[in-house]
Amino acid sequence: MNPTSTTPVTARTLEVPGARLHFEVRGAGSLVVLVGAPMVAAAFAPLADxxxxxxxxxxxxxxxxxxxxxxxxxxxxxxxxxADDLARLITHLDAGPAVVFGSSGGAVTALALAQARPDLVTKVIAHEPPLVELLDDRAEMRKQTEDLVAIYQSGDVLGAWRKFFGDAGIELPEQALEQMFGGDRDPAQVADESFWFNHEIRGSTFWQPDLERLRAVSARLVIGIGETSTGQTCDRTSRALADLLGLTPTMFPGDHTGFVGEPDIFDHRLRAVLGD
Known part of the structure; x- marks a missing residue:
């Protein structure tokens, strides 16, 4: 949660098949879902407020x-x-159908929800889904991901992150890498990182959308791209998806996680897309 916020937040847990989901609810009105993967709820707190x-x-x-x-x-x-988890959360709240904003792997989740349960969504905003299988150089991108996981599993954490950002086309100074991923680290952060490399990255990036199902609900889909993400892998994958669906990408402020760095500006743009 956002430690500087005065917005009341209710934190709860929902039992679903195979897991216990932590979720947070704030505000009143029509339902908007903000979701990432592996990004957690706390990262969305300023925008959610x-x-x-x-x-x-x-x-x-x-x-x-x-x-x-x-x-x-x-x-x-x-x-x-x-996607099934999101469907159960929306149903549990009995506040749907919902607008779902998904970022990165969360954008893939949102697209999977649109395919499986279109009755639960009024609009899906897929912000920079990393769907490398849609690219012409998919074989090379898949190999890069497998190499990335292998480097992480060898114990070279900094090397894995260095390759991750390099493959993604994101410039990050070495000093920033060492500050973020070197030295003594929060065990919970390390556990989340390990889960992502070992159990999540392949499923999100190698996922192949059902284009026929998505085209059937394309009027409810928005493919979002950060204004400063030009040339990055997720810019390429997002444009490829938009082209396959016959959609024009919608530009949002900032980069791959622009809602984190500039939530006020991002909120203004998101509300315009929602028609608020």
């Missing part, structure tokens, strides 16, 4: 990450499982 003026906002830790605990810690996280 702003959106809570006029909306009920649901955020959640995706299964296996943060406070959402798996019965089997070795179970892989797939877009289908995470």
């Amino acid at each position: 702003l959106l809570a003026a006029g909306h009920t906002v649901l955020t959640t830790d995706p299964r296996g990450v943060g406070a959402s605990v798996l019965d089997d810690p070795a179970q892989d996280s797939t877009p289908e499982l995470r």
Whole structure:
């Protein structure tokens, strides 16, 4: 949660098949879901606080990450499982159908939800889904991901993150890498990182959307791209998806996680997309 916020937040747990999901609810009005993968609820808190003026906002830790605990810690996280989790959360709140804003792996989750349960969504905003299988160089991208996981599993954490950002086309100074991923680290952060590399990254990036089903609900889909993400992998994958669906990408402020760095500006743009 946002420690500087005065917006009332209710934190709860929902039992779902194979997991106990941590989720948070704030505000009142039509339901908006903010979801990442592996990004947890806390990362969305500043934006959620702003959106809570006029909306009920649901955020959640995706299964296996943060406070959402798996019965089997070795179970892989797939877009289908995470979409089913979202469907159960929306149904549990009895406040749907919902607008779902998904970022990165969470955008893949949101697309999987649109395919499986279109009755639960009024609009899905997929912000920079990393769907490398849609690219012409998919074989090379898949190999890069497998190499990335192998480097992490060898124990070279900094090397894995260095390769991750390099493959993604994101420039990050070495000093920043060492500050974020070197030295003594929070054990919970390390556990989430390990789960992502070992059990989540492949499922999210190698996922192949059902284009026929998505085209059937394309009027409810928005493919979002950060204005400063030009040339990055997720810019390429998002444009590829938009082209396959016959949609024009919608630009949002900032980069891959622009809602974290500039939540006020991002809120303004998101509300315009929602028609607030």
